[in-house]
Amino acid sequence: MKPPLRILIIDDSPEDAVLLVRELKKEFSPAMERVETEEAMLSAIEKGKWDVVVSDYVMPEFSGLAAISILHQQNRDLPFIMVSGQMGEELAVEAMRAGAHDYLVKGNLSRLIPAIKRELKEASDRDKRRKAEAALHATEARFKSLVEQSLVGIYLLQDGIFSYVNPKFAEIFNFQQSELVDGRALLDLVIDEDRQAVSEICETILGYSDKGPPCYFRGQGKCGKDLQLEMHGTKTELNGRPAIIGTLLDITERKKAFEQLRQAQKMEALGQLAGGIAHDFNNLLTIINGYSTLLLRSLDRESPQHQEAEQILKAGDRAADLTRQLLTFSRRQILAPRMLNLNDQIRGIEKMLHRVVGEHIYLETSLAEDIDLIKIDPGQVEQIVMNLVVNAGDAMKDGGMMSIATTNAEIDQSFASTHPGSVMGGYVMLAVTDNGTGMTEEVKSRLFEPFFTTKEMGRGTGLGLATVYGIVKQNGGYIDVASELEKGTTFRIYLPRLKQQNTPVKLVPEVPAEGSHTILVVEDEPGVLNLVTHTLKNKGFNIIGTTDPLEALEIFDQRGNEIDLLLSDVVMPFMNGPKLAEALTQKNSALKVIFMSGHTDDKVNFEKILENGTPFIAKPFTNGALVTKIARTLANLEDRITELGADR
Structure with a gap:
């Protein structure tokens, strides 16, 4: 055809x-x-x-x-x-x-x-040919558009001089494209300490037949800003001579966020370690302080042995304070939070704060009158403010100015994206500012580690700021620290705010700390069990004790009609305290319950149990506090205290 x-x-x-x-x-x-x-x-x-x-x-x-x-x-x-x-x-x-x-x-x-x-x-x-040329022109146009609009810096380098950079590359260094092309060298944009490494990487890339290794270096922009940069390059040819084409990423914010995340993870790991140590120490300190108290009561006040026993008890009390701070840092202590006005708490301790900082430091407060309420244990507010003020005062040995300010604040998406650990929402912000010596970046990175301190030997334990960190995190807040050497420091504490009103507290009368009731004591630490048994028997109570919660179930099946109150540790093998209490109260709904613990692994759910009115006493406790707690509970005063909103 x-x-x-x-x-x-x-x-x-x-x-x-x-x-x-x-x-x-x-x-x-x-x-x-x-x-x-x-x-x-x-x-x-x-x-x-x-x-x-x-x-x-x-x-x-x-x-x-x-x-x-x-x-x-x-x-x-x-x-x-x-x-x-x-x-x-x-x-x-x-x-x-x-x-x-x-x-x-x-x-x-x-x-x-x-x-x-x-x-x-x-x-x-x-x-x-026309179609091929048209396709080529279209491809070139698309490629140029992609390169020009890319969010990644793109460059072409020959003999160390830029032959081309895209707008993003120029923007990273705060230059115009025309200021970098055909005249500016790559090493001009690298800090002195990293130039040798960057030069060696470029030589390595030119020696590769494929894409060369990545290069990480610190750059300097037109306005002197320090930049953390990641550069990739591939060997190519330009006008018949070797060249490098590649990409550049500004990883300054990414690296900063990674360091903040790594620091947060390290603090969390330290918190778990501190919490575990504090739990064991609380049991030991309960025994030491309890028997010290019993020993003091049996000795004549004028005898040398009485003074020696007093020193043992004082050392135990100091150790208990350290343990409480460790638990606060690890966020494992049991609390009694309530709604309160932060300004009221600060005004309540303002005179004491002036005495703490001394006359050589001028302390002023600026408290916003319209701030919302927060929900927190009142004692924790005092710990936060006191630790921050003491820390600021130590940074101004020769005197200076310190301010405490409060206001309502919002954490938005922009702030949250650059501050790992913060959450968007409404907060009450507490700011403590000083014009003292300030801190280096190295000190800032370790600021909240327990036992880390820049003070000389014998001054401070290194737990003050670790305690603040634990309290803030435990209450769903965030800490932001800004500091420069010789320019001072500002700590900003963000605590979630509420709109509810506080319930006035009414006083409840005391009751005699004596009784003849029968108490089932369940404590897996034999030393603590022996101390509690001895203390309560001396006050006239009938005590049935065991270290095994499963045995406690058997005892209750046999003698449940005799038992008036269950005093149980929270964390025990085989069955925890709340589970044991639930099993026993199902058999006898009139049974009274008191929990005791230095900390609990399931703190959130346990605090919900306490919110329902179950009494609790924290280890290490004094013998008198234990007896008083039991007497109140047996007299039904604990429920009344809970209803009135008072602290347990």
């Missing part, structure tokens, strides 16, 4: 057109239209799609040269062959210059078919 050929013939002679078609039929299956005027040609071009145009040179109303001009104006790239009865080299040259692809003589059409085949092929090649 012969290939089709759509041919537009421009000729005033129908006979000549027939001769052309007859010649073409030898190789093609032609479809032809003949025109002889400009108007007819324009109409034919508009309505038809042609493969080739064959035109006479001169016609009465038109010409081949005019036809070529029309095709150019219409931007049509069609094979154009001039066929004329006139012969002459000058005419052929003129036609070819005008744009004809070949020139034939009407009396000799033997070259017509070869000429058309050749021009069809060349037209096809030109069309493919």
Whole structure:
């Protein structure tokens, strides 16, 4: 089957057109239209799609040269062959210059078919080339758009000098593109200490056949800002010589966030360790302090042994304070939070704060009157303020100014995204500011670690700020620290705010700490069990003691009708205190319950139990506090205290 050929013939002679078609039929299956005027040609071009145009040179109303001009104006790239009865080299040259692809003589059409085949092929090649160029231009445009709009810095480096940088690259260093290209060296943007390393990495990249290793370095922008940067590069060629093309990332904020996260994880691990240590020490201190108290009562106040026993008890009390601080840091102490106004708490200790800082420091307060309430253990507020004030005072040995301020505050998404550990929401903010010595970044990174201190030997335990950290985290808050050497420090404490009103507290009368009731004591530490048993028996109580909660179940099955109160540790093997209490109160709903513990692993759920009114006493406790707690509970005063909102 012969290939089709759509041919537009421009000729005033129908006979000549027939001769052309007859010649073409030898190789093609032609479809032809003949025109002889400009108007007819324009109409034919508009309505038809042609493969080739064959035109006479001169016609009465038109010409081949005019036809070529029309095709150019219409931007049509069609094979154009001039066929004329006139012969002459000058005419052929003129036609070819005008744009004809070949020139034939009407009396000799033997070259017509070869000429058309050749021009069809060349037209096809030109069309493919145009499409390839258009695709290339489109690809280049897309690539340029991607590079120019990229959120990653992109660069082209040759001989250490920038040949190209995209807008993001220039923005990282606070330059214009024109300020960096063809003149600025990469090492100009690197701090002195890292230049050697960056130079070596560039040499390494040029030695690779593929992508080279990443390079991490500290850069310096136009305004002197220190930058943490990550650079990647691949060897390429530019004008026949080796070059490097690659990307640059500003990881300053990412690295800062990572360091903050790592610090938070380290603090959490330290908190778990501190909590475990404090739990064991609380049991030991309960025994030490309890028996010291019993020993003191049995000795004459004037005897040397009484004074020695007093020193044992004082040392035990100091150890108990340290243990409480460790538990606060680890957020495992049991609390009695209530709604309160932060300003009221600060005003209540303001006179004491002035005595603590001394006359050489001017202390002022700026307390916003419209602040909302917070829910927190009142004693914890005093711990936060006191520790921050003492810490600020230590930074101003030669005197200075200190301020305490409160206000309502919001943590928004922008703040939360750059301060790991903070949560969006509404807070009451406490700020303690001093103009003392300030801190280095190294000190700031270890600020809340327990036992870390910059004070000289013998001054401070290193637990003050660790305690603040634990309290704030335990209450769902956040700490932000800003400090510069010789410019002072500001601690900002964010505590979640409430809109509720506080319930006034009413006093409850005391009751005699004596009794003859029967108490089931369940404590897995034998030393604590023996101390409690001895203490309560001396007060007239009947005691049934065990170190095993499963044995306590058996005892209650046998003697449950005798038992008035359960005194149980919280954390025990096989069964914890709340589970034991639940099992026993199901058998006797009138049974009174008191929990005792130095800390609990399930603090959140345990505090919910306490909110329902179950009494609790924290280890290490004094013998008198234990007896009073039991007497109150047996007299039903604990429930009344809970209803009135007083501290347990």
